Amino acid sequence: MMMALHIDPKKCTGCLQCELACSYDNEGVFNPAKSRIKVFNFHDEGRFVPYTCTQCAEAWCQQACPVDAISVDAKTGAKVVSDSLCVGCKVCTIACPFGTVNYNASTGKVLKCDLCGGDPECAKACPTGAITYVDANWTGLERCAPGRQKPTPARAQPTDLGQGGHHHGMGWKNSPRRPDQGHVQG
Amino acid sequence: MAWAGKILRVDLTKGTCKDEPLRMDWAKLYLGQRGLATKYLAEEIDPKVDPLSPGNKLIMTTGPLTGTNASTAGRYSVVTKGALTGAIACSNSGGFFGNEMKNAGYDMIIFEGRSAKPVYLYLSNDVAKLMDAAEFWGKSVWDTEEGIKAKHQDPLIRVASIGVSGEKGVRFACVVNDMHRAAGRSGVGAVMGSKNLKAVAIRGTVGIKVRDFKAFQAAVAKGKKVLADNAVTGQGLPKYGTQVLMNVINEVGALPTRNHRDSQFEDANNISAEAMAAKRPTDGKANLVTNAACFACTIACGRVSQIDRTHYTVAERPKYQIASGGLEYEAAWALGAATGVGDLDALTFANFVCNEQGLDPISFGATLGAAMELYDMGVITSKDTGGIELKFGNPKALTEMAELTGRGEGFGAVLGMGSKLMCEKYGKPELAMAVKGQEFPAYDSRGIQGMGLTYATSNRGACHLRSYTVASEILGIPEKTDPLKAEGKAGLVKAFQDATAAFDSAGICIFTSFAWTLDVVAPQLDAACEGGWTTQKLLEVGERIWNLERQFNLKAGFTAKDDTLPPRLLKEAAKSGPAKGLVNQLGQMLPEYYQLRGWTKDGVPSNETIKRLAL
Numbered sequence: 001m002m003m004a005l006h007i008d009p010k011k012c013t014g015c016l017q018c019e020l021a022c023s024y025d026n027e028g029v030f031n032p033a034k035s036r037i038k039v040f041n042f043h044d045e046g047r048f049v050p051y052t053c054t055q056c057a058e059a060w061c062q063q064a065c066p067v068d069a070i071s072v073d074a075k076t077g078a079k080v081v082s083d084s085l086c087v088g089c090k091v092c093t094i095a096c097p098f099g100t101v102n103y104n105a106s107t108g109k110v111l112k113c114d115l116c117g118g119d120p121e122c123a124k125a126c127p128t129g130a131i132t133y134v135d136a137n138w139t140g141l142e143r144c145a146p147g148r149q150k151p152t153p154a155r156a157q158p159t160d161l162g163q164g165g166h167h168h169g170m171g172w173k174n175s176p177r178r179p180d181q182g183h184v185q186g
Numbered sequence: 187m188a189w190a191g192k193i194l195r196v197d198l199t200k201g202t203c204k205d206e207p208l209r210m211d212w213a214k215l216y217l218g219q220r221g222l223a224t225k226y227l228a229e230e231i232d233p234k235v236d237p238l239s240p241g242n243k244l245i246m247t248t249g250p251l252t253g254t255n256a257s258t259a260g261r262y263s264v265v266t267k268g269a270l271t272g273a274i275a276c277s278n279s280g281g282f283f284g285n286e287m288k289n290a291g292y293d294m295i296i297f298e299g300r301s302a303k304p305v306y307l308y309l310s311n312d313v314a315k316l317m318d319a320a321e322f323w324g325k326s327v328w329d330t331e332e333g334i335k336a337k338h339q340d341p342l343i344r345v346a347s348i349g350v351s352g353e354k355g356v357r358f359a360c361v362v363n364d365m366h367r368a369a370g371r372s373g374v375g376a377v378m379g380s381k382n383l384k385a386v387a388i389r390g391t392v393g394i395k396v397r398d399f400k401a402f403q404a405a406v407a408k409g410k411k412v413l414a415d416n417a418v419t420g421q422g423l424p425k426y427g428t429q430v431l432m433n434v435i436n437e438v439g440a441l442p443t444r445n446h447r448d449s450q451f452e453d454a455n456n457i458s459a460e461a462m463a464a465k466r467p468t469d470g471k472a473n474l475v476t477n478a479a480c481f482a483c484t485i486a487c488g489r490v491s492q493i494d495r496t497h498y499t500v501a502e503r504p505k506y507q508i509a510s511g512g513l514e515y516e517a518a519w520a521l522g523a524a525t526g527v528g529d530l531d532a533l534t535f536a537n538f539v540c541n542e543q544g545l546d547p548i549s550f551g552a553t554l555g556a557a558m559e560l561y562d563m564g565v566i567t568s569k570d571t572g573g574i575e576l577k578f579g580n581p582k583a584l585t586e587m588a589e590l591t592g593r594g595e596g597f598g599a600v601l602g603m604g605s606k607l608m609c610e611k612y613g614k615p616e617l618a619m620a621v622k623g624q625e626f627p628a629y630d631s632r633g634i635q636g637m638g639l640t641y642a643t644s645n646r647g648a649c650h651l652r653s654y655t656v657a658s659e660i661l662g663i664p665e666k667t668d669p670l671k672a673e674g675k676a677g678l679v680k681a682f683q684d685a686t687a688a689f690d691s692a693g694i695c696i697f698t699s700f701a702w703t704l705d706v707v708a709p710q711l712d713a714a715c716e717g718g719w720t721t722q723k724l725l726e727v728g729e730r731i732w733n734l735e736r737q738f739n740l741k742a743g744f745t746a747k748d749d750t751l752p753p754r755l756l757k758e759a760a761k762s763g764p765a766k767g768l769v770n771q772l773g774q775m776l777p778e779y780y781q782l783r784g785w786t787k788d789g790v791p792s793n794e795t796i797k798r799l800a801l
Contacts, residue, residue, distance in 0.1 A: 013424075013486035015479035016282075020255035029393025030254050031289060033342075043365060046475035046490035046509035125255070127410065127484035 002077055004136035005113075005120060007050050011130035014041055014048035021125035025116060034104065036113040037122045037131075050131055052122070053100040053113035055079055061112070064095035077136075078115040086110060187397040188250040188715035189213060190293045194314055196307060198381050199240060199299030203307070203314040208293050214717050215800065217724075218249035220276045221691035221731040223265035223294055227274070228734060230296075233741035237267040237373070238355060238380040240300035246287065246346070246386065247295075249693020250715045253288035253394040253481075256406045257413055258695035260285045260481025262369075267742070269373030269380070270357045270549065270604050271623040271647040274738045277360065277374045278651070278690060279346075280480030280488075281367030283388065286344035290390030301382040306334065306347075310389040319384040324350060326542045326592075327362040334387045347385035348375040349544030354594030355379060356602035358549035358625075366511025366541040367480065372624060372646050373604075375544050402713035409698075409706050410484050416701035418661070423487035423697065424477050428515035429459035431628075436523075438660060438669065439763020440633030442626065443523045444578050445555040446619050446752075449630040449760045453528025457518050461530050462489070468496050473530055475509045485697060489513060491534050499535035499585050511541050516650070519628035520551025525558060525584055532581035536588040543592025552625035553605040554587055556617050557597075565612050571597045616753050622647035622744065631755055633765035634659050636667070636675040639775040642749045643679065645735035651696060653682030663700055670764065672771035676778035684728035691731060730799045733783075733791050737801065746789035749776060 019035035027034045037052035059079045062070040069085035070092065072078070081101075088108040092101045101112040113120075115133075123133040191208050209226075216222040223245040235241040244266040251259040262284030268275030287295065290311050297307075304319040321337075322330045331345040344364065352359035352375035359375030360368045369375075396402045413419040422430050435441045436454035443451040455461060462474040471492070479486035491512025493500045500506040513521075513534055521533045540547040554576075560566040561576035568575060572590075574597070576583050590598025600608055605618040605625055619626050624647025631638030636655030641648040650656065655678050659669035667674060685704055689696050692711055704721040711719040750756075755770045780787060784795035791801070 013477060013479035013483075013488075015483050015486060016481055017255060017484065020482060023393070024255065024399070027393065029395055031391060031393035032285070033289070033391035034393065043510070044508035046478070046492070048478070127414065128486070 002136040006132045006134045009049040011128045012048040017125040018122035021121040025121040060095040061092035076115045076118045080114045194295045198301040217691040219691045223247035237269045244297045248288045252693035253285040257484040264369040264374040266377045269376035274735045275372035277369035279369040281364030282481045283344045283363035285481045286388040286390045291392040306385040343389045352379035357604040358546040360546045370546045396714040398713045405709035418700040426459035427489045431515045432458035439765045440630040442630040444526045445559040451523040456528045457522040493531045497531040517547035520548045524551045524555035526578035529581040539588040549625045556605040624648045631770040632760040634669045635672045638770035639679045653679045672774045687731040688724040688728035
């Protein structure tokens with residue numbers, strides 16, 4: 001079964017536990033700057049939005065890479081950077097329309113989400129169920145029928161006081177898929 | 187491990203920044219943050235120094251767990267000699283600033299001297315430099331934070347700064363980080379302002395390691411589960427925030443109202459968590475937008491609020507129509523019950539202004555309550571206040587005075603003295619509801635007896651965060667005691683004080699202690715850093731810290747006579763509620779407390795106690 005990270009910004013409290021888990025698993029240190037998932041804080045609206053690689057089926061980063069350093073993990077569908085091949089040219093960071101491939105100056109390579117080989121640490125660390133790892137076929141289904149029971153096995157939510165609605169501004173408007181749309185990635 | 191092992195010493199007089207190794211011998215005795223920074227301060231300054239003089243130092247400090255993924259491990263503290271109190275000050279803040287400091291590779295920053303002109307510190311891993319702050323001087327916390335991020339073209343910088351109140355020496359000015367998290371009490375912002383230090387801006391990307399990652403993750407996971415399974419930290423705090431207490435404390439008759447004239451507030455429900463969550467008729471939205479977490483916090487008690495756009499405070503001012511830091515219980519009490527104001531949006535606006543200009547809302551609201559009583563008595567008139575009617579319950583008096591005090595202008599400059607100096611100025615010192623110069627927080631000690639001893643003995647002046655016996659007396663954590671009885675409270679207060687000092691020094695939030703005992707903290711600390719941390723050792727550290735703070739205050743000139751409460755709480759009985767007819771029984775609790783502490787009858791640690799604690 002193909003799985004995908006599912007992000008529900010309404011449940012996010014902005015605690016950064018996902019960034020801590022990601023950075024430790026990949027870099028061996030607690031360091032949000034080295035996390036492959038990032039939580040954006042839309043302060044004036046009281047909204048927090050976790051944002052990471054959507055693992056596009058036809059990936060811009062992969063097609064842009066001049067040395068074929070980005071390959072597909074057949075098991076998970078993740079687009080994975082090979083550090084031994086990456087030359088740090090950063091073309092993939094420009095090609096990605098979402099900004100989720102980033103450059104790590106201390107290694108001279110790029111960083112991106114690899115779904116932790118099929119067991120994403122960010123989803124395990126999230127205390128509110130804002131990040132879950134689910135069957136990719138459920139992609140977006142819960143959004144076409146508001147109010148019906150959600151197909152994702154969301155964990156208990158500590159608050160029902162979050163607010164829904166669309167986000168305006170900060171430049172996300174023009175993205176093909178805005179990060180607050182509860183996108184399913186896969 | 188866990189400690190960065192490095193401190194930054196900033197000499198503002200000379201304009202220099204130098205690295206020093208952390209005194210690991212002291213870290214083994216005082217752990218970190220509150221304890222360790224107090225040790226540095228006590229060793230380095232004369233406790234008798236004027237807090238606003240260059241001889242005072244100001245320390246920003248993290249704990250060993252700060253920056254790790256232990257729940258709530260993002261705390262930092264500002265330690266100095268307090269401008270409001272003249273006592274040891276340690277003000278603890280959440281948000282994201284503490285992690286950034288640790289992630290830049292520093293456990294603490296020591297500021298000393300005074301800069302000739304306004305400056306801010308920019309710190310990014312191995313770069314530390316003092317920069318000209320002329321363009322930010324005279325600006326609010328909000329504008330300073332945005333301005334610094336824009337100037338460095340880095341939105342990920344974390345900033346702690348003071349508002350105009352701190353520049354002008356308002357005695358209860360605080361240091362605000364991340365727009366609305368504050369090192370709030372004792373006037374640490376006034377000390378920062380006296381040094382011409384406007385802000386500290388940090389970008390840290392070094393990373394933090396722990397001693398034994400596998401053991402650490404097991405201990406951290408257990409801690410998180412305990413928080414999630416607990417009714418207070420798992421459900422009550424995320425859903426209602428600390429504001430869940432408003433109606434509870436009012437019902438037990440311990441909600442100080444109108445400068446402690448009353449201990450129940452008729453409008454309590456209108457300024458409560460329930461009111462914040464209720465949809466308003468004008469736009470169908472609630473005051474509360476969402477809850478929010480500080481760094482690494484799995485509780486997420488923070489409030490994000492938005493004021494009704496038709497409300498008089500914001501109708502013509504779009505800047506305040508945003509979602510921003512909402513009312514916590516202490517702020518809602520001080521801005522509301524203490525002043526008799528029951529207008530939720532007026533309170534929320536005053537709270538925004540406190541964040542924007544760096545005011546401690548507890549001391550501001552409580553001082554305004556005292557001024558309102560003076561106005562009610564005719565001691566202050568509208569001539570003094572610039573025409574503003576300082577009547578109890580007047581929301582416009584609250585919101586206008588918040589803005590004036592935030593800028594240190596008009597009658598706001600008088601309020602900015604704090605209740606002690608203000609009431610002395612008007613010849614009514616007994617009306618200052620304060621201990622050691624610091625205003626009471628939101629619990630009336632006639633209805634919660636243990637809090638009277640808590641306030642009287644708190645090393646930083648009246649404070650609920652030094653021994654929160656409310657947990658036991660009202661909430662039954664860890665076990666229920668009778669709030670109306672003084673018996674047994676001396677031991678309870680001591681136990682809470684020692685444990686709290688250990689929690690604070692670890693780098694975590696004291697709210698974890700609703701669910702965690704030190705038995706949950708010790709394994710996390712022990713896996714994070716060397717030192718063999720056990721519950722017993724942490725209790726010893728806590729007691730050592732408490733006595734060190736006490737010694738600092740004694741050297742600063744405080745005596746047992748300062749371990750007292752205003753006459754109102756000792757002589758005027760509560761008028762309503764379960765505590766009706768009661769005063770606080772401090773005289774019954776204090777001698778037993780001194781004895782349990784191993785102090786003399788004059789409240790001085792005995793030679794035996796000093797030796798036992800290796801002070």
